[in-house]
Amino acid sequence: MTKILLVEDDRSIVSVLCDFLREEGFSVISASGQSEALRLLESDMPDIVLLDVSLSDGNGFSVCSAVKQNRDIPVIFLSASGDEYSVVTGLELGADDYISKPFRPRELISRIKAALRKRGKNTTVEIGNLLVDTEKGTASKNGKDLFLSALEYRLLLLFLNNRGTVLSRNRLLSDIWDIAGDFVNDNTLTVYIKRLRDKIEDDPQNPSVIKTVRGLGYKMDE
Numbered sequence: 001m002t003k004i005l006l007v008e009d010d011r012s013i014v015s016v017l018c019d020f021l022r023e024e025g026f027s028v029i030s031a032s033g034q035s036e037a038l039r040l041l042e043s044d045m046p047d048i049v050l051l052d053v054s055l056s057d058g059n060g061f062s063v064c065s066a067v068k069q070n071r072d073i074p075v076i077f078l079s080a081s082g083d084e085y086s087v088v089t090g091l092e093l094g095a096d097d098y099i100s101k102p103f104r105p106r107e108l109i110s111r112i113k114a115a116l117r118k119r120g121k122n123t124t125v126e127i128g129n130l131l132v133d134t135e136k137g138t139a140s141k142n143g144k145d146l147f148l149s150a151l152e153y154r155l156l157l158l159f160l161n162n163r164g165t166v167l168s169r170n171r172l173l174s175d176i177w178d179i180a181g182d183f184v185n186d187n188t189l190t191v192y193i194k195r196l197r198d199k200i201e202d203d204p205q206n207p208s209v210i211k212t213v214r215g216l217g218y219k220m221d222e
Helices: 011-023 034-043 060-068 084-092 105-118 150-160 169-180 186-200
Strands: 003-007 027-031 048-051 075-079 097-100 124-127 130-133 138-141 210-213 217-220
Touching: 003 011, 003 034, 011 027, 011 150, 027 034, 034 060, 048 060, 048 105, 060 075, 060 084, 075 084, 075 105, 084 097, 097 105, 130 150, 138 186, 150 169, 150 186, 150 217, 169 186, 169 217, 186 210
Parallel strands: 003 027, 003 048, 048 075, 075 097
Antiparallel strands: 124 130, 130 138, 210 217
16 A cells, blocks of 8 residues: 655644545555654655645755655655745755645645656555555456445445454444545445445455454454
């Protein structure tokens, strides 16, 4: 799964953007300042960095220089500083893209995928005989497209992004509501999980991919 390092000191932006990116199938770690970002880069190498120019300590240009030093990792600046100097400086330091705030989330996803394509990053995830391509937004089993609905696919991404973690029905209901923007009740959730299992499991009556944890919820093993 593609790992993103988000370097941003506005907590509200971090919260919203992390949730959105995770719903889209990315793994996200965040840092609020230059020193924290540099520390994370030493121990947990991401696949791409989203970077603000103005940070709680230091600045994004210094982080970009550190990322690009002997590393082939894409960097996208996300900044309210859309002046020519900031844009040119970021690009001259090796940044792959520069997006001015406010930006549209879907545009950001497209820019991320474009930057990853340039670096040849594999955006597919394999679970047994399942193959999920988070760039194309497709899922296949034994080479055949599963033709998942939008909510089925988002539900699958939610499990993929939380492998090894038990997800309660309340958590799933909350996340599906956020994704769809429509009310989803407990019965509807049961229907979606059954439909998803019918498509991805070899034996839906005895699921091995999305397992029921009695009294707690559901879990996809790591």
